Amino acid sequence: MIILKATNISKQYRLGLVGTGTISHDLNRWWASVRGKEDPYLKVGAVNDRSLKAESNYVWAIQDINFEVRKGEVLGIIGKNGAGKSTLLKILSRVTAPTTGEIKTKGRIASLLEVGTGFHPELTGRENIYLNGAILGMTKAEIRSKEQEIIDFSGCQMYVDTPVKRYSSGMRVRLAFAVAAFLEPDILVIDEVLAVGDAEFQKKAIGKMQDISRGDGRTVLFVSHNMVAVRDLCTRAIVLEHGKTVFEGTAEESVEYYLHTENRKLTNTGIYYPDNSKHEDSEFLLNSVSLHNEKDEQAALFLSEQKIKVKFSYKLTKEMKDLRVNLTVLTNDESIVFVTSSHDADTTNKSPGTYTSSVMLPSHFFNKGHYRIRINAGIPNVKVLLKPVVALEFEIEKLTASGSRVTEVFPGITAPNFNWQVSKISDET
Template structure:
């Protein structure tokens, strides 16, 4: 196989808080350095791209010294936490933005699917946008016409193909955009997390099509996703980004394991000291403990048995609206997929006791979940908007669930385990 894409020393610097390069004085300094043949003085400054830390510079490196090669027909996964630089890298590879330093070398046409409706004109119909995107990719009208029926059929939007795209739902836009990008035969297909907008049926179709593109047609795919199961099933190799730098490159399974282990190690830091959280801090989670039916603290539980998730908070505001307080507890598997959720608004929870003490208990009479290790995502907020969050933290802690008899014969592990247990926050 031959190299179809090569990234050499790719870095991207942004100035925080302002649009453009900065002040007039900074532009003059850059100009003066340029006419003297000197390096841009602002390439020597800038803080690491850590979204959870307070900025100590006006500049930030979204990417730093990224190097990799992609072979023709390879499917490369790019994984990392939010803010790691994944989307910035794809925008550079797609020529949407230019790198501050470094160079991208490619052979052939690149089609990108970075955001919902990327490259679509809202006033044009779906069919007109198919031809517009094909022309952008350098295809003739005859070539596009030969693919037109396949694109429309795959997208599932045949009924609306003569309707302006501005009237499409976000899922319909993604369906049509992916179909255009996949069927107009680019040499390199670049796809960001945008596929998550589609429904489960379409995601399955899209992954199958990407496998066909790479294995059957020998074309190259660059794929960014937080769905580790999709990365494992689709990608032949992966790189892991952290704070704008490559921290791992290798086989997909090893890359996913490295990424998941990095995520789990993050909560070695005491919960009260964790910085990778968001919210105004008026309510802050500082400890989580798991209790069994005998009120003994545990870190393992048998599937199907009683579990009490006891959460301790500190409060800095005495005027909390407890009547409208929302608490969400999500259990995530090793692929970072939410498999179980407990949401206070759905459960009609009463937080009266939370006014008196700083604890909330999630009491689960029977934890019906398969054996495995699960991370907990904890959210406290006044509403669903980001600015209404008191405290939200991913991977707050983990618990190991051991196999239970329920999955073998349908019987619970303990008799009489059907009662609703008292507590501040019950199931």
């Protein structure tokens, strides 16, 4: 059953002013409406790209968004900062109205959009539980039956009769999430606020959202920059870019698409040249980082049975003691595979000059998938010479015994090839 349907949702804002615009613009809109004409300001407006200079007084925060959500689904909404995710959730939660389009929903919607949204700072935590329940349309008896569960889940028992204005942001988020989750809305809308909570609470909150969708059959709309959480929690996801939907699919497919289109200095040729034009006076200048196969050819695609050589070239402008160049290998969702350091093998003092160094990544180690190389350098406990920079990405393919490409692999970040031994110790009698 479709529980939420968004059709041609767009939201236009006027830049630089509070409100919708000027009296003259409102009169123009009214006159167009009287004559049965389209709103003249719907034909103007810049694309929602925060990095560009404004060419118009209007901007489309989101434009022509269409999707459906079925009962019991967990829909992830992902994208960069400023892509329109929070604007979309505010429209879905009826905090603001769309400029064009319509939203059809069935049942109650509970929203957790910002820290403490819907809480009255002068009221106690307990009073805010009843206030939020009433806003959701629940009776006092229904709220009372859930009151202790909410307090226990939030972990704020000691402060529940203290005004919310004295809560930390983490405590507010704990109580707000508990209220939204336990007062049984049909649709739960959650923005990035869970990032405010500690690790223990985030784990507990994600577990509760899984119970809500899988156990209770309720619907969750979830916005997060934590790609691991999106992939593990969501059944489907949409990717927003500059206020428009650019991809819709399974959570795995959407996360993969998003991470591959991030605006980073990545290259598929196996070599990275940083821009050192602004750092001529630096003591440490990274000239290049490159990936090489076993034939010493630059590459970005490797078979799992191949070794990968990572080469560095850098320049020192003064004598350096205890220099350490660190290499971190990451998965697409930012999980760290491992970290290795030049200091583990080379502790000599270095005079000014240009240096090259390399490290060999082992064969039969990586699982099939996409990986990233992050570089940083410094002198431990003294100074940072190069802040962490994602320099390269590479892909690992696995082959079957017949030589065809593996499409499904065992789960896990790594897939080392261990030697198994089997010995027969007795005969059946």
